[in-house]
Each structure stands twice: as C-alpha cells, then as structure tokens.
Amino acid sequence: MKVLKFGGTSVGSPENMRAVMKIITDGEQKIVVLSAMSGTTNALVDIAGLLWKKNRETASVSIGQLEATYKKVVKELFENEENVKKGLKVIRSSFNTIKSFTSGRFSHVGENTIVAQGELMSTQLFTLLMLENGHDAKLLPALDFMRIDEEKAADSHYIRENAERVLKEVGAAQYYVTQGFICRNAKDEIDNLQRGGSDYTASLIGAALDVDEIQIWTDIDGFHNNDPRFVENTQKIEQLSFYEAAELAYFGAKILHPQTVFPARVHDIPVRLKNTLNPSDSGTLITSESTGTGIKAVAAKDGITAIKIRSDRMLMAYGFLKSVFRVFEKYKTPIDMISTSEVAVSLTIDNTDHLKRIKHDLDEFGTVEVDENMTIICIVGNIIAEERGFASKVFHALDGIPIRMISYGGSRYNISVLVPHSHKEITLRALSENLLNNGN
Numbered sequence: 001m002k003v004l005k006f007g008g009t010s011v012g013s014p015e016n017m018r019a020v021m022k023i024i025t026d027g028e029q030k031i032v033v034l035s036a037m038s039g040t041t042n043a044l045v046d047i048a049g050l051l052w053k054k055n056r057e058t059a060s061v062s063i064g065q066l067e068a069t070y071k072k073v074v075k076e077l078f079e080n081e082e083n084v085k086k087g088l089k090v091i092r093s094s095f096n097t098i099k100s101f102t103s104g105r106f107s108h109v110g111e112n113t114i115v116a117q118g119e120l121m122s123t124q125l126f127t128l129l130m131l132e133n134g135h136d137a138k139l140l141p142a143l144d145f146m147r148i149d150e151e152k153a154a155d156s157h158y159i160r161e162n163a164e165r166v167l168k169e170v171g172a173a174q175y176y177v178t179q180g181f182i183c184r185n186a187k188d189e190i191d192n193l194q195r196g197g198s199d200y201t202a203s204l205i206g207a208a209l210d211v212d213e214i215q216i217w218t219d220i221d222g223f224h225n226n227d228p229r230f231v232e233n234t235q236k237i238e239q240l241s242f243y244e245a246a247e248l249a250y251f252g253a254k255i256l257h258p259q260t261v262f263p264a265r266v267h268d269i270p271v272r273l274k275n276t277l278n279p280s281d282s283g284t285l286i287t288s289e290s291t292g293t294g295i296k297a298v299a300a301k302d303g304i305t306a307i308k309i310r311s312d313r314m315l316m317a318y319g320f321l322k323s324v325f326r327v328f329e330k331y332k333t334p335i336d337m338i339s340t341s342e343v344a345v346s347l348t349i350d351n352t353d354h355l356k357r358i359k360h361d362l363d364e365f366g367t368v369e370v371d372e373n374m375t376i377i378c379i380v381g382n383i384i385a386e387e388r389g390f391a392s393k394v395f396h397a398l399d400g401i402p403i404r405m406i407s408y409g410g411s412r413y414n415i416s417v418l419v420p421h422s423h424k425e426i427t428l429r430a431l432s433e434n435l436l437n438n439g440n
C-alpha cells in the first residue's frame with residue numbers, strides 16, 4: 001500500500017480535485033491524505049485572530065465570505081443534485097461549528113477547532129466526489145488516530161495502534177481518504193501538526209502502517225536546488241538522501257514540512273515528491289542512499305534571532321557552555337546554529353516566545369547582544385567537509401555578503417551561514433550562480 005498526500009493547491013478548485021481523482025484511481029489500494037483547499041487555512045487562522053481580538057463583526061464578515069466560496073465550490077463539484085445537497089450539508093455543519101465560536105470566551109480549543117475545518121471539509125467533499133464517480137472510497141477520520149503528546153510530539157505508538165484499528169472499523173475499501181494536519185492532543189482536544197503539517201501526517205501514517213512508498217504531491221515537479229520563489233532557473237533534483245532532505249526541509253525548503261522525513265527514515269520508506277499538474281514526471285525520490293558528491297541544494301530559514309554572549313572571565317572554563325545551554329533547556333527553546341571564539345559564543349534560535357527571560361538569565365554570564373530578523377542559509381549535499389578547496393568555493397560564492405555566523409563541519413551534509421534577512425535573496429541568487437548551476 002502507498003500513502004499519497006495532496007497539498008492545498010492540488011485540491012484548491014473543483015477542477016484540481018478532479019485531477020487528483022484521476023491520478024489516484026488506478027485500481028491500486030491507497031490512503032490519500034488531503035490538505036485544506038488553498039487559502040482556507042490562512043483564512044481560518046485570520047478569523048481566529050479576529051476572534052482573539054474580540055473583533056466579532058469583522059470575523060462574521062470573513063466567515064460569510066469563506067462560506068460563499070465553499071457553496072460555489074460544492075455547486076461546481078457535483079453533477080448529481082443529491083450530492084450537491086450532501087455537499088452543502090457538509091459545509092453547513094463546518095460553518096455552524098465556526099460560527100459557534102463568535103460568541104462567548106474564545107480559547108485555544110476554539111482556534112484549533114476553527115482551523116481544523118479546512119481539512120474536514122476538503123476530505124468530505126473529495127470522498128463524495130469519488131463516490132459520485134463510482135469509486136470505492138471511504139473516509140478515515142484522522143481525529144480518531146492522529147495524536148500528539150504533552151510535548152507536542154507525534155505519539156507514534158498511539159498512531160500505529162489506532163490507525164490499524166480505525167482502518168478495520170471503517171472496513172475494506174480501494175481508496176481511503178483522510179485529513180492531513182489535524183490531530184488530537186494529550187487532553188483529547190482538537191489540535192494540529194503546525195502549518196504545512198499534512199506532509200507530516202502522510203509520513204506518520206506511512207510509518208504506522210509500514211507502507212511501500214510515501215508520495216507528496218504538490219504544484220512543482222519535485223525538490224529544486226534553490227527556492228523557486230526567489231531564484232530563477234532553479235533545477236529539479238532527481239534523488240536526495242533522507243539526511244539531505246531533512247536538512248533542507250528543516251532549514252526552510254517549503255516544499256516539505258520539517259518533520260516529514262524522520263518517520264520515513266526510521267522505517268526506511270522511500271518518499272517521492274510529485275507534481276499534480278504533471279503526473280508523468282518522475283519527481284524527486286528520497287531514500288537512504290546518497291548519490292553523487294558536492295553541493296545539491298540550498299534553502300533559507302527566516303525569522304532567526306542570533307544571540308551573542310561575550311565573557312572575558314570564564315568562557316573557556318569547563319561548565320560554561322553547559323550553563324548557557326541550561327538556560328535554553330529551561331525555556332524549551334531549541335538552538336539551530338552555534339559558533340564559539342575565545343571570548344564569546346554565538347547561537348541562533350527561531351522560537352522567541354521566551355527571548356526576554358532567556359536574555360535576562362544569560363545576562364548573568366556576560367554581555368548579551370541580540371540580533372533579530374536574520375536568515376539561515378543552508379547549503380546541503382554529500383559534502384566531505386575536508387575536501388580541499390571546498391571552503392574556498394563557498395566563500396568565493398558568498399563574496400560581498402555580510403555573514404554573521406558560519407557552521408561548517410558539524411555534519412557532512414550541511415554548511416550553514418547566517419545573514420541579515422535583507423540579504424537573503426541576494427545570497428540565494430549568488431549561491432545559484434556560483435555554486436549550483438556550474439557543474440559543482
């Protein structure tokens with residue numbers, strides 16, 4: 001069995017949903033994970049934002065607009081009047097749920113319930129479309145088996161046991177359709193796997209059921225060697241290793257949710273990225289194998305904060321780094337990059353929820369400087385860090401770029417540099433011109 005995930009653009013219109021139906025109905029049994037129709041999650045997040053601010057009137061206007069869009073979708077999607085009625089019932093139920101939060105005290109449960117409606121609607125409408133067209137499709141309710149624990153990490157054990165249970169309960173079918181992104185938390189409330197999380201749903205299901213392949217279908221022909229939103233003439237990569245893909249996804253390649261690769265790697269399940277608009281293209285294959293040497297791709301992660309702790313007294317004393325790291329551990333804030341000198345240590349974080357308190361605690365160790373709005377540029381490939389001349393190639397490519405930090409040699413797959421966000425695009429373009437597209 002395979003798991004196929006289709007993103008927001010792939011199910012973003014009745015026409016695209018029909019294209020997805022054509023792709024999946026090849027007679028092979030599969031599980032199909034769907035995101036919300038493109039734009040829906042953003043609209044729902046905005047509505048929740050308005051409700052947090054008690055701006056109920058504007059929220060109601062936005063809810064009305066979104067509902068009107070969905071009514072149009074339903075009327076275009078189905079041919080049979082009975083199915084139009086069923087589709088409108090699906091929409092009504094979701095919008096009634098959303099509207100129920102426009103009075104009374106708003107809460108995180110309210111927000112998560114609102115945001116979940118995108119996937120709940122897209123999957124119900126798509127299943128109905130499959131049935132209208134004579135396909136043997138059944139809905140697998142993700143909220144019955146997808147779960148995160150107290151630490152907000154996927155509860156793989158629970159997911160495995162319950163995915164199998166729900167599959168049995170739902171009964172045999174050729175095509176199973178389920179929601180990406182949404183889950184329950186340790187308190188059994190509706191929650192989610194963070195933005196872009198439908199990819200992660202697919203790999204969690206893939207690992208839980210030990211499938212043959214996990215496919216991520218999107219609006220581009222695979223993993224490109226640079227971010228096509230900022231750089232022209234990017235090229236598709238045919239093959240990446242799990243480690244290379246994980247580094248790129250973690251450091252900002254939007255095509256894959258950062259955590260997607262992990263479950264696939266642990267269970268050694270190939271991940272294939274495919275284009276819904278061009279299904280015959282082979283896409284990008286991600287496996288345990290790393291083919292070729294040299295640099296394969298770059299990616300950029302925004303919203304990075306750099307923190308420098310300067311101490312002329314005790315930096316080199318053993319125990320100093322431990323004390324610094326303990327502060328980040330205390331505030332459950334992961335560190336992305338680190339570099340040290342005789343008198344200072346610089347590190348980066350992307351979660352600034354506790355920045356003030358972190359800075360306050362670090363002040364005890366010396367002078368603390370904070371630089372916000374930075375970008376990590378991550379250069380990935382099967383790089384042998386010691387290869388002669390390699391570092392000079394990278395530095396040459398970055399000539400003229402104000403680099404704040406470099407991390408080199410920590411892994412053979414990744415070199416990272418930290419630049420001001422204002423220099424992100426110029427850095428990505430310089431790397432494409434000088435490193436990627438010239439046979440390196």
Ligand SMILES: Nc1ncnc2c1ncn2[C@@H]1O[C@H](COP(=O)(O)OP(=O)(O)O)[C@@H](O)[C@H]1O
Nearest residue numbers: 007008009218220222223224226227253254255
């Ligand atoms: N290295 C990359 N390779 C391919 N696409 C990338 C890369 N970096 C960013 N992207 C962007 O990711 C988009 C696909 O991801 P996303 O919008 O999340 O799709 P979906 O809605 O299908 O999940 C592409 O359209 C592309 O603009």
Ligand SMILES: N[C@@H](CC(=O)OP(=O)(O)O)C(=O)O
Nearest residue numbers: 007008035041195196197198
């Ligand atoms: N709908 C969710 C989950 C998701 O993964 O969407 P997409 O596959 O369109 O990136 C979001 O927008 O975050």
